[in-house]
Amino acid sequence: MIKYKDKKWMYLVIPFNASTGPLSTLITLQIISLGGNAISVAYVISLSNAVLIPASMIWGFMADRLDRKKQILISFGGTALPLIFMPLANSIPLIALNYSLITFMSTASSTPFNLLVMESAEKKHWGQLFSRFSFLSSLGVLIGLIVSTFLVIILRIYEIEEILGLTVLATLIAGLKILPKPIVTFERTAILHHKESFLARMIHLPMMFLHLPNLHNFKMFSLRRLLRKPINYIPLLYIGIVIFYISSGIFNTVYPAGLYIKGLDKAEVLSVITVGMIFQILGFRFASNLLESRDEKRLAYISLILRGSSYIILGLFAQLFLGIPILISGLIFYPLAAGIAFSIFYSSSTTLIFKIVGERRQGTGLGVYSTVVGLSMFLGSLLSGYITHFISYGIDFIIAGILLIFDSFLFRYLEEG
Template sequence: MPLYLLQLGGNVQMVGIMNSLASLSSMIGSLFWGKLSDRTLRRKIFILFGFFSVSIFLTVLSFANSPAEFIILNAVYSFFLASTLSVPIVLVLRSVRKHSWDYGIGKFNEISGWAWVFGLGLGFVLSQYLTIRQLLLLFAILNIPSLIWGAKTIREIPIYVNRKSIRIFGNYVVEKIRYVPTFMLHINLRKPKFGKFYFASFLFWISVGMYFSQFPVLLAENGFERRYIYLAAILNSSVSAFMYLKVGLMLENRDKLKVLKEGIALRLIGIATILIGTFMLPYLLPLAFLSYFLAGYSWSFISISSTSIVGKLAGEREKGTAMGTFNLINSLGYIIGSFLSGFLVYAGGFTANFGASSLFALLSLLSLRKLEI
């Protein structure tokens, strides 16, 4: 999406605004569709509606003629796409036994993660022959079988799920920052008893927003073709999916807070790597790939350990509420980071943006120093 926006005449500021608005729309949509699904006790119809919206909006987006038009359409698209994020989670919970919820959610995200990688790979191959407009139209058509298959195979389970009682899950595979939050079950805005951890997470997600929003723009602005950006994304997503189960097993015998600190430290090194690349442009491409590799590798440490920490800090009855608040804070951090990134690049170049991203990651790491679990 950032590449298409630039092709339409957009700039770095618009990329930041587009990503922040898309994430805000996704967050609102996730809550809206989830609550509407609970109220009507229907799941299947909302999932199919989300699939249908993908084909419709990809087609519409392919005909966008101005940056402003594209940003607005993408925000609306993100709102409707959110119905494929929060509602399927509930359907998964109702499709497996309660003691297997962790496995069910994990398997769902594992399949989604590798499908994401496959889609990136397909986009990489096709981008050698098709324009971005043509790719959007093609993917709109390729999505139609999912709608037909879903209508035939998805079973409606009209049973109410109390979102407040759902326990926390640490089963992320891909850092789907464009669709933050991955899922949101319940929100309670009361003051948490573990505000230090929330604050550290908030700082980290500001860093994430700054980093991911401008990474593809940096490569594009320096003359690298789309295929390199696709390859970087494939590398990032693949290493996250590959490392997820390994880190999960490792956490059984290690301190979760220490693993989280290691993950953020790795992410800080990754951001610093791309920051160095802004000073050494002849070496930008290999440094960018190394940076994106470290971003994907570190995510497996950060995602699992952070959700486990929330579960440990919260009481048994508070876990659903704690996760909802955690996701909300992360979403707001990413939205702020994405929004600021464009203005930072405009005012001080990519060096200023990735420098700020490094700073927020460092502040997040320092905020965890005095945290006790």
């Protein structure tokens, strides 16, 4: 039976995601405005990425024990306060600490929101409800980017962050009234038994721990196993995803800063990121239809070539031009990379992971996957600062693209056993 007839609580993700969606770009621009460089940006983003691993562990375990409504409200409150007090963070180290706290607290709502969706309808309606939830979440990010693009013309960045904090605070107040108290409690393992729930959960946070992994779980990466088909399928799939996240960290960490340094103003930087988000929303709609008729490995291969080629072209433009050519290339190739290619790769690779954890030891498979993803995001964002600072933004983007081209051939090689 349907547990909650009123689904108004789902609309809370719009203002919440509108407040957190544009933050990484705003933080990057704020650091550059304070005199920081690519290494400063990389340190701040890397610290935030490092926080994701313990955050996904702690809040995941809490989701099995804590009331859904309470954990979501804690997430709202813990995200609102650092944003509201962002004007007091007038140095890069304070911004780094504040942003990491925001990352830690905003992560708390990912799992309980997904479980609340599952508790809100009969199983046969989960696909439709998760599709709606994902759309509302993406819409929130898009609204946040659009609003920030206009506000940055007339306000300082810390003032925009303060407005975003007040928006989350208003969402918290609304949540006190419209968030339902759970009638039935689902454990997190229920997410793994339904493709739509798993995809929606991993889009919000690509890490999920059912228990802490140990060194024995990583024996799958031994050289003896990597060289033997078909038992090398799982470790090679994980390695392919690791390369993807390292490349994404290398590119995404400094791309907004690169746009700004290469002559765009803050509104133009946010405009490029916003167009990328629009195409990402459209891409996820498109990808779901593709997955029904095409092989996931083939789709991943094609999307990696598209993303890698776009990165390389953006890198060449960054090496050779300033100003208008950077804006035009960004509006064309960034949406291809961050929108279309990302959505297709993410959907296909996550579907491949879903098949693995659904058929094998779930806790071990997810623990290893989440650990290597978290470390890859951290490593990629850290490398980006040094590559950019000691070489150039253009070379940074080109290196990210070359990694993806190599990764595409790895996915072409994959053979499932």
